[in-house]
Amino acid sequence: MVSARTAFLNTGHYQPIAAALSQSIKGGCSQIPEPVIIDAGCGEGYYTHYIKRQMTYSHIIGFDISKSAIVACCKQSQQIHWLVASVNDIPVADSSTDIIFSVFSRCDWASFSRILKSEGRVFVIAPGPDHLKELREVIYDTVRPYPEDKLLQTLPDSFVIISRQHLQGKMYLEGSEVLLNLLAMTPHYWRIQPQQKKRFSTLGEMVCHYDVYLTELKYTS
Ligand SMILES: C[S@@+](CC[C@H](N)C(=O)[O-])C[C@H]1O[C@@H](n2cnc3c(N)ncnc32)[C@H](O)[C@@H]1O
Numbered sequence: 001m002v003s004a005r006t007a008f009l010n011t012g013h014y015q016p017i018a019a020a021l022s023q024s025i026k027g028g029c030s031q032i033p034e035p036v037i038i039d040a041g042c043g044e045g046y047y048t049h050y051i052k053r054q055m056t057y058s059h060i061i062g063f064d065i066s067k068s069a070i071v072a073c074c075k076q077s078q079q080i081h082w083l084v085a086s087v088n089d090i091p092v093a094d095s096s097t098d099i100i101f102s103v104f105s106r107c108d109w110a111s112f113s114r115i116l117k118s119e120g121r122v123f124v125i126a127p128g129p130d131h132l133k134e135l136r137e138v139i140y141d142t143v144r145p146y147p148e149d150k151l152l153q154t155l156p157d158s159f160v161i162i163s164r165q166h167l168q169g170k171m172y173l174e175g176s177e178v179l180l181n182l183l184a185m186t187p188h189y190w191r192i193q194p195q196q197k198k199r200f201s202t203l204g205e206m207v208c209h210y211d212v213y214l215t216e217l218k219y220t221s
Pocket residue numbers: 005040041042043044045046047063064065066069085086087088102103104105106185
């Protein structure tokens with residue numbers, strides 16, 4: 001799983017998402033000389049590394065509940081602090097963090113409230129309605145739009161949405177390996193029937209769209 005995600009992300013197909021995230025984070029802490037930034041549910045650290053490269057002056061922590069993902073992260077960089085931890089219990093001091101970002105991962109508003117400084121920001125990347133629609137069309141007879149992110153509907157009053165960007169792009173995916181790596185990054189991988197997987201692995205190429213929201217929230221204590 002970790003290696004499939006690493007292989008897919010290294011193709012650069014999601015680079016525009018990383019670039020937009022980086023741009024927004026820079027804007028969100030432009031007045032802070034050495035911001036403390038946390039990647040919640042960092043996986044193998046693709047976005048963590050990207051942000052560190054763009055903001056070398058920042059202090060970055062990446063954590064994930066998966067030990068194997070964090071082992072992979074540690075092998076790649078010692079410039080970033082890596083932790084095996086749950087989003088429900090982040091081993092970071094109270095009111096210590098300027099920015100938290102979460103990419104296709106979980107948010108725990110109570111944990112985030114505890115560790116954020118007042119006026120701190122959260123950046124969330126979550127699927128839009130048509131995210132990877134073409135991939136889903138190969139797997140399911142009926143493809144429904146992704147529902148609105150429920151987490152954002154249950155926001156406590158201390159978090160306010162201050163901006164929302166809709167990011168969409170076309171990806172030309174060539175070769176069954178890249179297609180299978182993308183599939184393995186998604187929850188659909190666990191639901192796919194053997195027959196559909198076989199059909200999927202015989203596809204030589206696919207044009208597929210990413211469709212995500214980048215939401216910026218401000219926390220006030
Ligand atoms: C879809 S992956 C996204 C990984 C990474 N953000 C990326 O986009 O490449 C979701 C990640 O959330 C992690 N995760 C799931 N539950 C978690 C929890 N309770 N606390 C921290 N991480 C969690 C998983 O191990 C996985 O690495």
